[in-house]
Amino acid sequence: MFKILAINPGSTSTKIGVFEDHTQLFEKVLRHSTEELAKYERVADQFEFRKAEILKALDENNIIIHSLSAVACRGGVTKPITGGTYLVTDEVCEFQRTTPYEHPANLAAIIGKRIADEVGINAYFVDSPMTYELNELASFSGHKEIKRPGRFHALNQKAIARQFAKDQGKKYDELNVIVCHLGGGISVGAHEKGLVVDVNDAGEEGAFTPERTGSLPVRHVIDLCFSGKYTHSEMKKFIQGNGGLNSYLGMNDCREIENRASYDPEARKVLEAMSYQVAKEIGANATVLNGQVDAIILTGGIAYSEMITNFIKERVSFIADVYIYPGEKELEALAEGAIRVLTNEETPKIVELYPKEEKTLVTV
Incomplete structure (x- = not known):
């Protein structure tokens, strides 16, 4: 059996869930007050605070992180990518920590990878909001200076x-x-x-x-x-x-x-x-x-x-x-993506966000 921690941060809350294979064992919405979040200049700066809140909630519900098989994270900002389950790498975390396109979802991979590293397992993000699979004709907007973005759920x-x-x-x-x-x-x-x-x-x-x-x-x-x-x-x-x-x-x-x-x-x-x-x-x-x-x-x-x-x-x-x-079944969807990888139903993808020759950010 596989045990998965799913993490889905929002602007003022963090949803977490723990799944054993396809069965949900635990779910909690961690609320973050305006006063708590006002201490942080950037969304990425909330990392340690939100991670501590997650670990506290798991501990209070007798969930041992060393029993986890993987961490499944909501996708954050990357370049446009195809759908599927992706390995959270150091490169992904660095990109989402430093990108000017701030969004609470960026915290998921950063937190997930830190927890996964402490346990010695992998973290994944699943069907990112940056998923872009439009066919070539669908990408035309009607003006050459504008490409249809196709952001969706x-x-x-x-x-x-x-x-x-x-x-x-x-x-x-x-x-x-x-x-x-x-x-x-x-x-x-x-x-x-x-x-x-x-x-x-x-x-x-x-x-x-x-x-x-x-x-x-x-x-x-x-x-x-x-x-x-x-x-x-x-x-x-x-x-x-x-x-x-x-x-x-x-x-x-x-x-x-x-x-x-x-x-x-x-x-x-x-x-x-x-x-x-x-x-x-x-x-x-x-x-x-x-x-x-x-x-x-x-x-x-x-x-x-x-x-x-x-x-x-x-x-x-x-x-x-x-x-x-x-x-919506977002926590379940995150867990299912990790399970598909753990059961070899799907091979995890790796996204490259920096050019190999230089360390400047790729424009999203």
Whole structure:
């Protein structure tokens, strides 16, 4: 049996879980107050603090780190890479410690490798947010100075696609599926034989979400930018934070909005409009797969909403059968990635982030 520690840092919390093979033994969300984090100038400086909190939680729950077989970490900033399970190397830790692109996810590998080194095991990161598998045609934006970034919920999308394949008695790389992650961000990906060959960028493309605008008419955005009404930072908040459901209804909790929709026709209409845009993304991805779609999968927190999933199903069920896997299984997905390596189902990859001749950072 293999015992895996999974680490998933967020901006004000760190989720950890311990798994024995495919069974979760322990899960905890470690909350970090604003005052605690304010002591640190950079996110990377939180490393020792968060590591100590993790070890304390494990000790309090009688989990001995020397019983671990591997540490599975959320992926942080690297250059764009294909999906899969990667070995956390000293190079990865150095890159994520020094990159100007700070994100709490960078802490996972740094903490995980330190714990793994103390035990004499390996640390891995799984289906990183930097996963980029778009086909060449999908990378075109419409202007040569802009390449479509394709940032999406790679960890959860791929985990759910693998789970669906397992449930069907097949392998992930045998199927063509469209996976919709429905949450604070919405990403709809075309999974072709194990690769996400097209997907909307969850930060600035596709359907609007609880707080994000998704795709907007570009000329109107340009006019707003130069109107004098908004600053640069306010425009960023305009599209991510003050957009979507929040813009139309002044609310961003889909559960509350669904309750409101039972008596407020406008709330119902806005939810249907968001679902309509998700359905359009699914239809577009069906063309990417040449109509050869084995299944459409709805996942993420919003997939708990029967109203929203029904709105979507009504429009896309003619393409393929729709399956619902609500919630996110990120800790489980991290552990499963490590287990695939430990059982020799998958060979861990190694990412090179520095040129061999010099020690300057590769531009991400």
